Amino acid sequence: MSVPEKGYEGELHYQYDSVSKGNTGSVGLTLGENNLALRLEGTKRYQSDYKQPEPLHQGETSRLAGSYQDNQSANIGVSWLFDDGYIGIGYGEQHRRYGLPGHTHFHDHEDDHHHHAPIRPPLIGHHHHNHNHEYPDEQHQHGIPYIVMDSKRWDLRGEKNNPFTGIESIRFSAVRTDYHHDEKEGNEVSTSFKNKGDELRLTFTHQPIWGWHGVIGGQFNQRDFSAQGEEAYVPSTKTKNHSLFLLEEYQLGDFRYELGFRQEWQSLLNRETQKNNKQSASSISAGLAWNFTQDYFLNLSLSHTKRLPVAEELYANGVHAASRTIEKGDPNLTAEAANNIDIGITKVTGDIQFNMSAYYNRINNYIYGQFTGTELNNGYRSLQYVQNDAQFKGIEGNIDYYYNQDSLIGISGDYVRANLLHNKGNIPRIPAYRLSTYIKHSFTENVIGQIRIDHFGKQNKTADYETSTEAYNTVSLGSEYIGYLDNTDYTLYAKINNIFDVKGKDSTSYIKDEMYLPGRNIILGATLTF
Template identity: 35%
Template sequence: MNRKHLPLHPLAAALALTLTAPAHAGIAADAGDPHREAIRLDALIVTATPLQQSVEDLARPAEVLAGEALDAHKSNSLGETLSRLTGVQSSAFGPGVGRPVIRGLDGARVQVLANGLPALDASTVSADHANSIEPFLADQIEVLKGPATLLYGSGAIGGAVNVVDGRIPQRVPDTDSGLSGRAELRGNTVSDERTGMLRLDGGGGNFAFNASLLSRETDDFRIPVPAEAGHHFDDGHGHGERLENSAIRTKAASFGASLIGERGFIGASYSFFDTLYGVPGHAHGHDDDHDDHDDHDHDHDHHDEHEEDVRIDLRQKRVDVRGALYQPFAGHESLSFRLARNDYEHVELEDDEISTVFANKGTEGRIEAVHAELGGWRGAYGLQYGRRDFSAEGEEAFVPPSLSRDLGLFLLEERDFGAFKLELGGRLDRVKIDAEDEPTAKFDTASFSLAGKWRAGEDLHVLFGLDRAERAPTAEELYSDGPHLATRSFEIGDEDLDTEVANRIELGLHWHHGRFDAKASAYHTRFSDFIYLADTGEEEDHLPVRQWTQADARFNGIEAEATVRLAENAQGTWDLRLFGDAVRGRLRDGGGDLPRIPAARLGADLRWELGGWRASLGAVRHARQDRVADFEDASAGYTLVDAHLAYHWDVGNVGWEVFLDGTNLTDREARPHTSLLKDLAPLPGRAIAFGIRALF
C-alpha cells in the first residue's frame, strides 16, 4: 500500500486549540459525556428499540458498550471493537475487515445499523468487504442478541448491532458557550498507526449541529509467526515479521444539524467514509505454463507464480434525515421517522489495476409510532421500506446486478403484571429481488416473538424468550455463479432456495447483590432450511466448487458473566470480571458441524481506579476448535493478554486524558476459527497503543 502519511496536522491543531478553550466551555451534552465520570451501563438507553429502554429494563438479551469500556476497546473494525462482549466475536478477515459474529451467526444474518437504519454497504456480499461504519466516532454501540427480525427485518435473524454517533442532534447542548466536543490523537506500535479524531457539538436557541472528522493510516502490522500456518521463520533477521498487504488508510467525516422545539425536532446529516485496505493472504496466483517445464531446474515443485497484491478502495456517501413529533395526536406519545440514502462503491485492485467494481445505491425509510398505555399495554408500531440497487462489474463479478426491495410492518407491545413483565412482537415482510437475466424472486416472511422477565426478588431476575423468525434468501445466495477468490471457491447459487426459519428458546438469569453482579443465559435455536455454503468436493477453474444449499440445523449456546467488587479503600477500587461463552452449530439428523463456528472462550479482567487513574489487566483463553465441518481444518487454542492504563485530569472545564493500551502482550500466535484467512493471516502480535484525549 502507498505509505505516504496522511496530513494529521489539522487534527493536532484542533486538539491544541482546546488548551485555549474558555473556562466555561461545558461538557459534552450527548449521553452526559460518559468520559467525565463513571456510568452504569445498565442505565444506558438502548435506542435500537422503539420504546428506548435501559438494558436493565429489557426482557430481550442485549448489551451496550459505552464510556471508558468503549474507549479501551475501540479498534479499526466493528467486530474487533465488540469482541470482549459475551456471545460476540469478529470475522477477522484482515485488519480492514472485522464484521460482528453474534452467537455463531454473521453476514446476512446480522444487521449492522447506523443510528437505527441499515449501513447500506456491501459487507454481506463477501467476507472481504468491510462495514462502512467507523467505531471511533461512536457514542455507544448496542448489540441485540438473538433474532431482531421483528424490528429490522429478515437480515437480523441472528441479531443486530446499532452504532450511535449523534450525527443528527436531538437536543441543544446545555453549555454556556454553546460548544462542546472531544478530540483524540493515537498511535500503535504494531502497525505504526497514526489516528486523529475531532468531534464538535454546538448550537443555541432552537438550533444544534454536530461535526466529526477522522483520519487513520497504518503500515503492514507485525506478526509473531510466519503468515502461513505451519511455517517457520527461515532466519533470525526479521523475515516475515510483518503481514504483507495489511496496511489501512481511512478518512471519515460527517456534518448534521437540527431544528429542535418543545414538541419535536427535525434534522439532516451528510457523511462520507473512505477507506483503502489490503487483503492479506489474498494475492492472486497466475500460473505460467511452459511446455518444457521438465527441462528446467527448479528448487521447488510448483509453477512459476506472479503474486498480485489485492486491495479494496471503498467509498460511501450518505444522507440521513430524521425527525420526531411528541404528543402528535390523541393516544400517542410520539411519531418519528428516519430516512437514509447512500451511494456506495468499492473497487477491487490487483497491483493498482481495477479488477472488479461493486456498487450499491440504497434507500431506507422507517416510520414509528409509540402509543400511550392502553389497557395496561404500552407499545409501538411502524412501517419500514428498503431498496437496494446492487451491481458488480469486472473479473470477479460472481453475482449479477440486482434490485432488492423490502416492505415490512411491525408491532411491539409490553405490559407489567407486578413482578412479571411480558413483551410481544410481530413483523410481516414482503421481499422482492429482480436480478439481471434471472427470474424474479418473491418471499413473504413472518416473525413473532415473546419475551418475559420475572422479578423473583429484589436481587434476582429471570428472563425467558421464545421466537419464530424467518429470513428471505439474499441475491448472493440465489444467483452466485463464478469464482469468488475471497472465499477461495467457485460459488454457485440456487434460485430455488426457500425462506429460512429459526425457532429459538432462551432462559437467562440476572443476579445483583451488594458487591456482586452476575448474569447467565442458555439458548437453543432450531433452523429449518438453514442456508449455508456447502463444499461439493468438485473443482472449477482450479477452485473448489461450493453450492449454496439448505438443510435443517441447530445451535446451542451458553453465556455467563460475573463482576465482584473486591475492595474499595484508600488504595483504590478493585473489580474483577469473569466471563465465558460457547456455541455449537450442527446440521440436524447427523449432518455434522457447520463451518467457522467460534471456539469457546473464558476470560478475566481485573480493574483498578483511584482518583484520575484507572488500569486493568485481562486475559481471554480461546479453546481449540476441533468440531469442524467437512473439508475444514481444526484451529489451535490461544490466550490473549491485554492491559490498559489511563490518567484523567481537568484544566478548567476541559478534561484531558492520556492512555496506554496493550494487546496480545505475550506475542502469541492467534488464528480465530471464524476467519476465512486463519491459515494465511494470524492476528497482530504484541501491540502498544498510546495517545491523548481532550473533552471540552
C-alpha cells in the same frame, strides 16, 4: 443531538499502536444557539501491515502483507429542536483503501472480502483527506489485491411528541446510501461493485391500551446492486423489502411481558434474466422478565422467525476469493424458519453481580454453502448453496466480584455449538469457546489499571473443507489517567495487548490458514473533551 448550554462542546482523540505503526486521530465539534445545533466530525486512520508473532511460512517477514488500511471519513449534521420534537438532516462520506491479505490469484486476478452490503457511516461521522502515504511495496511486487472504496450517505430524521390523541410520539427516518468500491492489483481495476440503497421508516408509539404499551411501524428498503469485471460473481440485482411490525410491553407487578410481530415482503429481481423472486415471511416473539427477588431478574424469550434468502445465495455464479470458493446459488431457495428459546438470569447490584444466559436455536431450511467435493487451482473449493436443518446452542455470561470500593475481579466466557442435523456435519466459521478473567483497580481518583487473561479454545468442530484452530492464551495490561483542567476533561491511556506475543488464529476467518492474529501491541492514546 442537543444544543450545548455554553454554545459549543467538542472532543479530540489520538491513538498510536505499535503492531501496525498505526495512527488514528479524530475531532468532533457541536455548535448551537437557541433551537439549532450543528455537529461536525472527522477521523483519519492509517495503519501499515501489522506484525504477527512470527511468519506463517518460512522465508516470509512477520508483517502480514496486505493488512494495511487508510481510512478517512467526515459527516455534518444540523438539527432543529422544538418543544415537542426535533428534525435533523445529515450528510456523510467515507473513503477507504485497504489490502486483502492472505489471498492468491484465481486465473489472472483476485477478489475481495464480502463487501456487497453498503458501508453505512453514522449520521454525524468523519472525514479527512491525505493521499501522501506510501503503501507497502508488497502490494505491487507480489500482486496483493486491494480495495478503493467510497461511500456517501444522506439522513433525514425527526420526532413529534403527542401529535394527537392516543399517540405519544411519531418518529420517521429516511436514508440514502451510495456505495462503490474497486478491486485493484497495481493500477488496474479487476472488478467494480456498486450498491445504492434507500430506507424509509415510520413508527408510532401509542399510549397504553388495556395496560399494553408499545410501538407499531413500517419500513421500506431498496437495494440496487451491480458488479462488473472478471470476478463479478453475483449478477446485477434490485431488491425491494417492506415490512410491518408491532412491539408491545405489559407490566404487572414484578413481571414484564413482551410481544412482537413482524410481517415482511421481498422481491428480488435478477436484471440479467429478468426473473423476479418474490417471497414473504412472518416472525413472532414473546418474552418474560421477572424481578423475582431484590436485585435479581429472570428473563425468558421464545421466538419463531423467518429469514429470506439474499441475492448472493440465490444467484451467485463464480469466483469469491474472500472465501477462496467458486460459489453457485440456487434461485429456488426458500425462507429459513428458526425457533429459538433464550433464558437468562441477572443480578445488578451488590458485591457480586452477574449476567448469565443460555439459548437453543433450531433452524429449518438453513442456507449454507455445501462443499461439492471439487477443489480447483490455488486451493479454491466449489460450493453450492443448499438448505438443510441446523441447530445453534450456546451459553455466555460474566460474574464480577467487588471486593472493595476500588477493586473488582471478574470472569466471563462464551461457547457456541452449531451443526447441521441428520448427521450432515458442522457449520463453518464458528468461533471457539472463550474464557476470560480480569482485575480492575482504582489506585487513586485519577488512575485506573487493569490486567486481563483470555483463553481461546481449540476449534475442531469444523465443516468438511475447513481446518481446525489450536487453543491459545493472551495476557493484556492497561492503565488510564483522568484529569481535569477548568472546563476541560482529558484522559491519557496506555495498553499492552498480547504481552507474550502469542500465536493465534481466528476460527471465524475465511483466511485463517494464511495469517496469524496480531502480535504484541503497545497502544498509547489521549482524549480531550471541552
